[in-house]
Amino acid sequence: MSVIDTIVGLMEKSGFAGFFQDGGYLNLIMIGVSCVLMYLAIKKQFEPLLLLPIAFGMLLANLPFAGIYHSEFFSGEALKEGLDFGKILHDGGLLDILYLGVKLGIYPPLIFLGIGCMTDFGPLISNPKSFLLGAAAQLGIFGAFIGAMALGMQANEAASIGIIGGADGPTAIFVTSKLAPHLLGPIAVAAYSYMALVPVIQPPIMKLLTTKKERRVRMEQLRDVSKTEKIIFPILVTIVVSLLLPDAAVLVGMLMLGNLMRECGVVDRISKTAQNELMNIITIFLGISVGATTNGQTFLTLDTIKIILMGLAAFCIGTAGGVLFGKLMYLLTGGKVNPLIGSAGVSAVPMAARVSQKVGQEADPGNFLLMHAMGPNVSGVIGSAVAAGILINMMS
Amino acid sequence: MFLNSLSAKVGKLLVEKTLDNGYTWGDVTNVTLSGIAIVFGMLVLLVFIILVFGFIMGMVNPKNKAPKVQKAKVEKKKTVKPSVASVPTAVASDDDEVIAVIAAAVNAMYEGSGKKPIIRTIKRADRKVGRSAWGSAGVFENTRAF
Numbered sequence: 348m349s350v351i352d353t354i355v356g357l358m359e360k361s362g363f364a365g366f367f368q369d370g371g372y373l374n375l376i377m378i379g380v381s382c383v384l385m386y387l388a389i390k391k392q393f394e395p396l397l398l399l400p401i402a403f404g405m406l407l408a409n410l411p412f413a414g415i416y417h418s419e420f421f422s423g424e425a426l427k428e429g430l431d432f433g434k435i436l437h438d439g440g441l442l443d444i445l446y447l448g449v450k451l452g453i454y455p456p457l458i459f460l461g462i463g464c465m466t467d468f469g470p471l472i473s474n475p476k477s478f479l480l481g482a483a484a485q486l487g488i489f490g491a492f493i494g495a496m497a498l499g500m501q502a503n504e505a506a507s508i509g510i511i512g513g514a515d516g517p518t519a520i521f522v523t524s525k526l527a528p529h530l531l532g533p534i535a536v537a538a539y540s541y542m543a544l545v546p547v548i549q550p551p552i553m554k555l556l557t558t559k560k561e562r563r564v565r566m567e568q569l570r571d572v573s574k575t576e577k578i579i580f581p582i583l584v585t586i587v588v589s590l591l592l593p594d595a596a597v598l599v600g601m602l603m604l605g606n607l608m609r610e611c612g613v614v615d616r617i618s619k620t621a622q623n624e625l626m627n628i629i630t631i632f633l634g635i636s637v638g639a640t641t642n643g644q645t646f647l648t649l650d651t652i653k654i655i656l657m658g659l660a661a662f663c664i665g666t667a668g669g670v671l672f673g674k675l676m677y678l679l680t681g682g683k684v685n686p687l688i689g690s691a692g693v694s695a696v697p698m699a700a701r702v703s704q705k706v707g708q709e710a711d712p713g714n715f716l717l718m719h720a721m722g723p724n725v726s727g728v729i730g731s732a733v734a735a736g737i738l739i740n741m742m743s
Numbered sequence: 744m745f746l747n748s749l750s751a752k753v754g755k756l757l758v759e760k761t762l763d764n765g766y767t768w769g770d771v772t773n774v775t776l777s778g779i780a781i782v783f784g785m786l787v788l789l790v791f792i793i794l795v796f797g798f799i800m801g802m803v804n805p806k807n808k809a810p811k812v813q814k815a816k817v818e819k820k821k822t823v824k825p826s827v828a829s830v831p832t833a834v835a836s837d838d839d840e841v842i843a844v845i846a847a848a849v850n851a852m853y854e855g856s857g858k859k860p861i862i863r864t865i866k867r868a869d870r871k872v873g874r875s876a877w878g879s880a881g882v883f884e885n886t887r888a889f
Contacts, residue, residue, distance in 0.1 A: 472797070475790040482786040489775045496771045576800055583796065584789060591785060726786065733785050737778050 365411020373643025374409040380646070381405035381638070384536070394543040397516065397634050401536060404638020408442060416442040416639040421450065422529050446636040449524050449531070454633045455517035456601040461626035462517075462728070463581070463605020464618050466696065470722040472576055473569040476676065476684070477719075481726025483672030484692025485734045487512030487665020491657045492738075498653055503527050506738040508654055511538045512661025513731030514545065514693040520637060521598060522735045526742050532641030533651040537658040545698045546705075548659070549666050549690050553706050556670045557686045561677055562710035564685035566719045574610070581607040588733060595736025599729060666690045669723065691720040694727035841865075 358364060366375050384402035388395040408416040420435050420443060430450070435443050448454045471477050488509045495505035507527040510519045511534060519538040523531045541548070554562075581603035589596035608618040645651075673689025687707050691699040703720035845865055853860050 472793060475793040475797075478786045478790045478793075479783070482783045485782050486779065489778050492778075493771055493775055496766060502766060502770075502774070573800060573804070576797065579796065580793070583792060587789060587792060588785065591788075592781070729789075730782060730786060734778065734782050737781050741774055741778070 360412060362411045362413065368411070370644060371411060373647055374411055376647055377409040377641065377643045378406055380641075381409070394539050396630055397539045398536075398543070400631055400634025401539065401638035404442065404635035405532075405641045406638075407635070408639035408642060413440070415440040416446070418640065418642045421446065421640075422645075442636055442639040445632050446639060448629075448632055449520060449636050450528070452521055452524060452597070454629050454636075455521035455524075456597045457625065457629045458517040458633065459598050459601040459732075460605040461621050461629070462696070463602040463607075464609045464622040466602075466606055466609075466725050466728070467721070468580055468606060468725055469572045469577065470569055470718050471725050472572045472580055474719070474722050477688070477722030478726045478730075479676070480669055480672055480689045480692040480723035481694070481728075481730040482692070483689065484665045484669035484694075484723070484727050485513060485730045486668030487514075487661040487663070487693065488731070488734050488738075490664035490668075491661030494660055495653070495657050498657070500650075500653070501527075503742045504530055504650075506742050507534055508657045509661060510534075510731070510735060510738060511541065511654075511658040512665045512693075513727075513734060514538075514542055514662065514665065514695040514699070515728060515731045516542060517633075518598065518694075518731050518735045520633065522738055525739055528640075529645055530650070530654065531637060532646055533654045534658075535637040536641065537655050541658055541662050542695050542698070545662075545693070545695045546702050548662055549693075549699065549702045550706050552663055552666045553670055553687055553690050553702075556667060557674065559710055561674065561686050562707060563714065564677065564682060565711070565714055566685055566688075566716070567683065569718060574612075577610040578607065581610070584729065588729070592733060592736045592740070594740045595733050598732040598735060602728065602732065662693065665693045669693065669727075685714075685716060685719070688716055688720040688723050692723040692727040692730070694724065694731045696724050696728060697721065699727075700724040 365371050381402045384398055384405065387393040388398035388402055404416075407413065408418075417439065420439065421430065435447070489512075490509075491512045492505050492509035495508045496502065500508065503526040507519075507523040507530055510522045513519065516535070516538050520531065520535055523534045527534075585596075585600050585603040588599045605618075605621055608614050608621065669689035669692035670686050671689070672692075673684060673686030676684040676689075677686050685707060687703045688700075691703045693699050700717055700720035700723075704715070704717040707714045707716040842865060846862055849860055849862060
């Protein structure tokens with residue numbers, strides 16, 4: 348073979364040639380999108396811990412011929428006939444293997460384990476009414492579900508889009524990987540972007556729906572919660588929720604295990620590991636594998652725009668639902684509950700609680716709502732896990 | 744009569760009209776309402792269980808509150824935590840270190856006596872009136888009783 352033949356042969360196998368193939372230009376656009384997301388993550392600090400791996404996973408998966416990720420192993424035919432694990436393990440690239448953790452529902456529960464280790468359920472135990480605020484904020488999930496159905500999406504897709512309203516990344520990924528895996532990329536990007544935008548989206552809605560007088564309400568000091576209560580709470584919740592709703596068992600169970608590990612005080616080593624090393628490892632794997640699922644064909648479609656709009660609607664409806672229920676509680680308790688803590692029922696811990704604190708302080712500088720808002724905030728985590736279980740149950 | 748038949752028609756239309764994806768509004772409301780109902784129902788149940796649970800815990804440990812208050816009062820008299828109150832001088836980066844040193848020196852003076860001092864204010868002594876601190880110390884040293 349002549350030198351020219353060799354060089355031509357090399358060029359034909361290069362990634363650049365891949366762009367000129369069928370639909371190859373979409374990969375080029377996706378590489379552009381991934382660079383924009385990386386800019387947002389690094390320069391604007393939009394949830395960088397997740398957005399950066401997602402963006403880079405997107406980049407790696409859209410490099411033609413690199414073979415790091417094969418979307419055909421996981422979609423289309425494979426979904427109908429069941430995944431061919433032998434082929435995945437044999438022919439798969441790095442991200443194919445890592446993606447199995449998402450597909451098999453391993454990563455989200457492990458992230459919940461870490462989240463449970465970092466969560467303090469004290470404010471919730473001392474004021475159980477906060478549970479209801481956590482439930483009310485999950486209205487966003489169902490609101491978005493209705494909207495997505497109205498836009499003509501299938502029920503399982505609509506449910507996956509709706510779960511964005513739960514403001515919980517791992518839950519959204521868990522539900523989507525089970526109900527609508529082909530939408531995992533756009534839904535994950537939308538979910539994490541909106542979680543980063545909580546401080547921007549929530550305050551206008553909160554101010555619109557409450558009066559200044561309501562925002563200035565100072566709440567009573569929370570009672571002390573004993574160690575025993577904090578230890579029994581996770582065990583109790585796991586048993587009750589898992590028996591009533593087995594589909595939610597894995598998420599709620601891992602969340603509560605993490606919490607138990609933290610509260611019992613005798614397993615400090617593994618509690619520390621779960622919060623730090625394990626969380627970080629799983630975040631890396633989850634991020635890049637989720638990013639890898641965004642290939643041009645499914646991402647650059649009208650569906651993605653619908654998802655982004657519906658996701659925003661879900662957030663807004665969830666916030667509004669929480670605040671309105673907070674107003675109801677304000678009326679029913681004769682002014683003892685500040686409606687602003689209702690918006691913290693979306694489970695973006697602790698961002699949403701901080702937003703409640705901030706808006707409350709704007710109305711009354713000495714008002715410390717943070718601890719009171721943590722109650723609905725953590726109950727929202729449980730609420731969104733329950734809602735996830737319900738949706739998985741109903742759709743599959 | 745007219746309203747009745749109208750609402751019946753609208754109701755029928757809403758429930759039976761199929762959407763683009765082949766589902767009816769009836770299906771959608773079905774899922775939505777049952778979903779919301781189950782989420783609320785589950786969490787209301789949890790609220791109830793926690794309230795009962797907190798109540799039981801309260802009954803089992805009623806004595807906790809009374810002795811705690813007494814203990815706090817007794818403790819206050821004997822061992823008071825040393826705390827440094829605000830320093831009314833100008834802001835300078837040295838101030839914190841100076842405060843720390845003074846606090847350490849005062850604590851060292853009281854070490855072993857069982858009492859812990861509270862530092863309320865630290866004011867810079869006015870040098871223009873009287874002698875410097877070292878000078879005063881020297882005078883005191885030389886003039887105290889044998």
